[in-house]
Amino acid sequence: MREPVQKKNPEVVGVTSIYHEHEEWAVNLGDSTVHAKRMPGRFRTLKYITSSLWLFFFFASYVRWEGKQAILLDVNNRQFHFFELTILPQDIWMVSLLLLIMAMTLFAVTSVASRVFCGYFCFQTVWVDMFTWIEGKIEGNPNQRHKLDAAPWDARKIRIKVMKHVIWLAIAIFTGISFTVWFVDAHQYWHDLLHLNLSLMEWATLIAFTLGTYFLAGFMREQVCMWLCPYARIQAVMADSQTILPTYDVKRGEPRGRLRRGAEADSSNAAQGDCIDCFQCVQVCPTGVDIREGQQLGCITCGLCLDACDSVMDKIGRPRGLIRYASLDEIEGRPVKKLYQHPRTFVYLAILLGALGGVVYGLSHLGALTLRVAPERQPLYVTMSDGSIQNKYTFKVLNKTANDLFVNVTAEQGVKGQIIIGAEQPKLVTHGRSTSFTIFVKAPAENIEKEVNPIEFYVKNAEHPDMVAEYTTMFNGPKR
Amino acid sequence: MSEKHNSAGDVKTTGHVWDDDLEDFTNQPPRWWMLGLTASALWVVVYWTMYPGIPVALAGTHFKGLGLPGLSLHLPGTDPKDDGKWSAIKELAQDQAVLDEVRGPYEAKLKTMTPAAILADAQLSEYVARSGKVLFADNCAACHGQNGVGTRQTGAKFAQREQGLMAPILLDDDWLYGGTIDTIHETISGGRQGMMVAHKDTLSVQQIDDVAKYVKAMSEEGGKEKADADPAVAAGMKVFAESDCTACHGADAKGMAAMGSANLTDKVWRFDGSLEGIKQTITYGVNSGDPSSRVAIMPNFVAAGKLSPVEIKKLAVYVFKFGGGKVDAPAAPAVAEGPAAAPAATN
Numbered sequence: 001m002r003e004p005v006q007k008k009n010p011e012v013v014g015v016t017s018i019y020h021e022h023e024e025w026a027v028n029l030g031d032s033t034v035h036a037k038r039m040p041g042r043f044r045t046l047k048y049i050t051s052s053l054w055l056f057f058f059f060a061s062y063v064r065w066e067g068k069q070a071i072l073l074d075v076n077n078r079q080f081h082f083f084e085l086t087i088l089p090q091d092i093w094m095v096s097l098l099l100l101i102m103a104m105t106l107f108a109v110t111s112v113a114s115r116v117f118c119g120y121f122c123f124q125t126v127w128v129d130m131f132t133w134i135e136g137k138i139e140g141n142p143n144q145r146h147k148l149d150a151a152p153w154d155a156r157k158i159r160i161k162v163m164k165h166v167i168w169l170a171i172a173i174f175t176g177i178s179f180t181v182w183f184v185d186a187h188q189y190w191h192d193l194l195h196l197n198l199s200l201m202e203w204a205t206l207i208a209f210t211l212g213t214y215f216l217a218g219f220m221r222e223q224v225c226m227w228l229c230p231y232a233r234i235q236a237v238m239a240d241s242q243t244i245l246p247t248y249d250v251k252r253g254e255p256r257g258r259l260r261r262g263a264e265a266d267s268s269n270a271a272q273g274d275c276i277d278c279f280q281c282v283q284v285c286p287t288g289v290d291i292r293e294g295q296q297l298g299c300i301t302c303g304l305c306l307d308a309c310d311s312v313m314d315k316i317g318r319p320r321g322l323i324r325y326a327s328l329d330e331i332e333g334r335p336v337k338k339l340y341q342h343p344r345t346f347v348y349l350a351i352l353l354g355a356l357g358g359v360v361y362g363l364s365h366l367g368a369l370t371l372r373v374a375p376e377r378q379p380l381y382v383t384m385s386d387g388s389i390q391n392k393y394t395f396k397v398l399n400k401t402a403n404d405l406f407v408n409v410t411a412e413q414g415v416k417g418q419i420i421i422g423a424e425q426p427k428l429v430t431h432g433r434s435t436s437f438t439i440f441v442k443a444p445a446e447n448i449e450k451e452v453n454p455i456e457f458y459v460k461n462a463e464h465p466d467m468v469a470e471y472t473t474m475f476n477g478p479k480r
Numbered sequence: 481m482s483e484k485h486n487s488a489g490d491v492k493t494t495g496h497v498w499d500d501d502l503e504d505f506t507n508q509p510p511r512w513w514m515l516g517l518t519a520s521a522l523w524v525v526v527y528w529t530m531y532p533g534i535p536v537a538l539a540g541t542h543f544k545g546l547g548l549p550g551l552s553l554h555l556p557g558t559d560p561k562d563d564g565k566w567s568a569i570k571e572l573a574q575d576q577a578v579l580d581e582v583r584g585p586y587e588a589k590l591k592t593m594t595p596a597a598i599l600a601d602a603q604l605s606e607y608v609a610r611s612g613k614v615l616f617a618d619n620c621a622a623c624h625g626q627n628g629v630g631t632r633q634t635g636a637k638f639a640q641r642e643q644g645l646m647a648p649i650l651l652d653d654d655w656l657y658g659g660t661i662d663t664i665h666e667t668i669s670g671g672r673q674g675m676m677v678a679h680k681d682t683l684s685v686q687q688i689d690d691v692a693k694y695v696k697a698m699s700e701e702g703g704k705e706k707a708d709a710d711p712a713v714a715a716g717m718k719v720f721a722e723s724d725c726t727a728c729h730g731a732d733a734k735g736m737a738a739m740g741s742a743n744l745t746d747k748v749w750r751f752d753g754s755l756e757g758i759k760q761t762i763t764y765g766v767n768s769g770d771p772s773s774r775v776a777i778m779p780n781f782v783a784a785g786k787l788s789p790v791e792i793k794k795l796a797v798y799v800f801k802f803g804g805g806k807v808d809a810p811a812a813p814a815v816a817e818g819p820a821a822a823p824a825a826t827n
């Protein structure tokens with residue numbers, strides 16, 4: 001980690017001197033690779049557990065249900081299958097609520113415990129963790145890795161590097177495949193892939209995700225979090241003084257100083273804080289930041305420095321928690337508010353529950369038929385030769401069942417004496433997509449009392465009349 | 481991390497200093513960026529030579545490019561040597577080929593089918609209704625209005641005539657020449673010209689006034705009774721029966737589809753339906769040659785080379801599906817039909 005650069009000339013006078021503050025910023029510009037140390041600990045274990053949730057991404061798409069892929073986002077055919085459930089694009093409004101739920105979950109969690117997503121679940125974090133784990137297995141510990149990077153290219157270095165990149169690429173390819181098979185049938189996809197017979201779109205997706213994974217997780221690493229990721233910025237502004245996040249207890253730690261022989265027995269040594277300046281917290285940090293500098297953009301709150309510091313504290317016989325999940329209030333000695341005293345979190349939760357309710361409502365009211373009726377707008381009505389008024393309607397019936405079926409068209413309200421023309425025979429409605437047909441409604445002019453009359457249309461399954469969809473629209477007449 | 485920093489002294493600068501301490505570094509752009517720049521510059525050359533990108537014309541021709549790999553499309557009337565070379569018209573032809581591939585099977589069927597058979601086929605008639613919309617907008621809407629709503633003159637005078645509709649509304653079930661699919665097809669194929677003689681020389685002003693009142697009464701509720709109450713209407717009825725009106729409009733005044741004479745008893749008016757408008761029509765006729773006559777001409781789109789047979793079939797089905805098409809009704813009340821025997825309502 002780069003040390004803060006000292007001001008060259010603190011005595012500079014004039015307006016431009018404020019720019020010298022810049023020099024105190026220590027920014028990881030990615031000009032040298034971060035080789036983080038791996039240390040066991042509570043948060044390391046937690047990170048392995050949360051990372052393993054991504055196995056779902058790799059393997060859940062192979063679950064079959066009644067001979068078909070259980071979860072299939074069939075974009076090509078505009079159908080989304082979740083076990084029994086098939087969702088058609090007409091119900092896609094629920095996706096917006098789903099996105100709202102995800103956003104609000106992120107917000108609520110962030111307001112309570114900062115960038116939990118970044119530290120434990122984010123694919124960038126998880127994949128980088130996986131890639132560096134492999135790197136460690138092949139190239140050795142961070143010191144060996146630094147040495148290898150600096151060493152001249154000889155046969156050994158080439159062998160090691162080639163092996164690492166082959167494995168990285170293999171993971172990247174498998175990531176690309178695993179992403180794609182959520183959108184096409186997994187069995188068919190593997191068959192096509194092994195026969196090199198993918199469609200252009202499938203090749204493009206595979207290559208894009210393979211290269212994306214390889215470069216982002218293999219080379220860009222923490223730079224993605226620092227310079228590319230918008231969530232890092234969003235989440236950072238949502239943390240406040242009540243939010244708990246990995247924090248260095250400045251009061252306890254400072255003044256820091258190297259451990260002197262015999263000092264561990266004298267824990268009441270007032271001249272020196274608990275921090276022995278061992279840099280273990282910096283060495284384990286996957287983004288290469290120094291947590292002791294305070295809350296900062298580079299911190300993804302993964303807690304690995306907590307593990308490192310705790311292990312050191314254990315060794316020197318000091319209490320754990322010099323670096324711990326704590327709020328700014330706690331560290332600065334202000335009264336610590338309870339979780340329920342954080343109204344912002346509850347606002348997030350309220351929105352989350354609202355959206356959740358919407359999705360539950362949507363899923364429980366999917367229905368088998370949906371009806372949309374568009375009245376003709378030009379002209380609104382036609383005067384027929386006997387003086388009666390005719391309106392034209394375009395029906396769009398969506399059949400969400402697995403079979404084609406016939407529907408009857410009926411109407412309620414509207415105008416006394418109205419006749420439905422165009423639905424004398426039951427209408428065929430094909431499954432899986434919207435079927436449209438034209439219906440005319442004719443009514444005697446003398447019965448039309450208003451310019452606009454509400455009319456309620458029903459389409460009923462000819463065989464099962466309880467399968468019905470309705471739509472209310474208008475019957476238009478001449479000005480009165 | 482390195483100890484280097486942007487303001488470190490070991491980076492070369494241009495030697496210029498502004499505002500005491502702003503200096504210009506002479507850092508090279510990254511190598512990948514320079515490679516990209518070079519590759520882009522080379523690509524420009526390749527691109528220019530493959531496409532007709534060089535604006536040089538020699539001896540009446542121009543540089544057509546070296547051509548694109550994989551492109552070999554021959555356009556009629558071009559040199560076969562140019563088949564592999566790109567042109568905008570070729571790109572259009574390729575795009576149209578994609579469309580034709582989708583439409584081909586439908587269009588092939590339409591060629592041999594009768595309009596009635598097309599109408600009976602749900603899938604085909606849906607296809608025809610869609611492509612007919614464009615044809616209608618291009619060829620018919622100028623007179624019949626968008627979606628067949630009819631065009632009315634909006635000002636006091638339009639082309640020196642005040643005749644109500646320019647062309648009939650196609651959405652209702654009143655048809656001058658019959659509303660079956662075949663008669664609609666026939667109408668579009670051959671065009672129509674309405675014909676009604678001017679009566680200014682054969683009828684007196686009083687007679688025209690009376691017969692106009694009678695004609696208007698016929699289309700209103702209880703119109704028949706008015707003849708008893710209003711002597712003018714009764715006089716008009718007499719004129720209607722005794723002059724040449726019945727020859728075309730029929731004794732029952734319901735018109736004859738065979739000659740396109742209007743049904744005078746219904747609520748739909750071809751021309752201005754006010755009393756003044758009716759008088760105008762009777763006085764000066766339709767296409768009668770009189771300067772004040774009504775104009776009712778539908779051009780022959782086939783003779784004009786505007787529409788192909790398939791396009792006419794499409795339009796016939798499209799117009800039929802507007803809502804007024806008649807499925808199996810007789811073409812029109814026959815001439816021989818008795819005055820009182822005809823059904824009261826036309827639909």
